[in-house]
Amino acid sequence: MYTTISMTVLAIFLLVPSPSFAQLSKVKAPTGNVNYVQHTFNAKDGSKINYWFMSPTTIEEGTKYPLVLTLHGGGGNTEAATVLGSDTLRKEFPCFVMAPAVTSSTSNWASPRGYNKKNRKEMLPVVLEAVDTLMKKYPIAADRIYVTGQSMGAVGTFGAISLRPDFFAAAIPVAGGWDPEDAIKMKHIAIWVFHGDQDKTVNVDYSRNMVDAIKKAGGTPKYTEYKGVGHNSWTKTYESAEVWKWLFAQRHKH
Numbered sequence: 001m002y003t004t005i006s007m008t009v010l011a012i013f014l015l016v017p018s019p020s021f022a023q024l025s026k027v028k029a030p031t032g033n034v035n036y037v038q039h040t041f042n043a044k045d046g047s048k049i050n051y052w053f054m055s056p057t058t059i060e061e062g063t064k065y066p067l068v069l070t071l072h073g074g075g076g077n078t079e080a081a082t083v084l085g086s087d088t089l090r091k092e093f094p095c096f097v098m099a100p101a102v103t104s105s106t107s108n109w110a111s112p113r114g115y116n117k118k119n120r121k122e123m124l125p126v127v128l129e130a131v132d133t134l135m136k137k138y139p140i141a142a143d144r145i146y147v148t149g150q151s152m153g154a155v156g157t158f159g160a161i162s163l164r165p166d167f168f169a170a171a172i173p174v175a176g177g178w179d180p181e182d183a184i185k186m187k188h189i190a191i192w193v194f195h196g197d198q199d200k201t202v203n204v205d206y207s208r209n210m211v212d213a214i215k216k217a218g219g220t221p222k223y224t225e226y227k228g229v230g231h232n233s234w235t236k237t238y239e240s241a242e243v244w245k246w247l248f249a250q251r252h253k254h
Helices: 007-015 079-084 087-092 124-137 152-163 180-186 205-216 234-238 241-249
Strands: 037-042 048-054 065-071 096-101 140-150 170-174 190-196 222-226
Touching (some): 037 124, 048 079, 065 079, 065 124, 065 152, 079 096, 079 140, 079 234, 096 124, 124 140, 152 170, 152 180, 180 205, 190 205, 190 234, 190 241
Parallel strands (some): 065 096, 140 170, 190 222
16 A cells, blocks of 8 residues: 555645746746647637647648647646657657747746645646637647646646546646545546655655555556655656657547
8 A cells, every 4th residue: 555645735736836936027938849839729718828839840731630738847847848859859750749838937837725824826727628619720749639648747747637627638747746546537547647656745755645646546657766766757658769659649538
């Protein structure tokens, strides 16, 4: 059995961004890759969110492509978007990539039920509304929509598949966690969880507990735990060719 950790600790992690992120006065690009173009989305409730968007190098008529939603961590960076923008991966896995940015210390992606103590604006619903708009505009394959994120973005990844369990084909949360009570919603989704066993920022038991709960709910999540690795476990994860081959092989099970 894995160690049970108070969800209050996870709430603190969710609600208190790193100083460098909380003090941002301007929009910080989650990736510096030149293949992304910045956009602003205006939601129905009046909220706005900035996101960086990349299209396949070539879009063939009649062909639909995967969409990867990448969620950054508290530092404002999303390594997944940067790696997917490389020449190698663009050629091997042509896809659309959306990298939104939380721009205020009063916002986050999502919080487990009942743990948004400071009432921070949860931007995940706005992001998903923006994704719906993109699907109407671009040739996106509805059965190949993926989500991944690091740290705070990994929490958002769990939150995304909890909020829309019938929308995503696969998820890769790296160094995050969520409320195990929502595991039942995720049991049918292809999930590969990553964490470093020496993570001092987000305890590895958060990932262990989620994987255990999803398995008990009837799911078959994959789990990789890096020995001797701290919080930046996303570096090893996103540089792995095996990870991307697995992700793009997944399709929504209707």
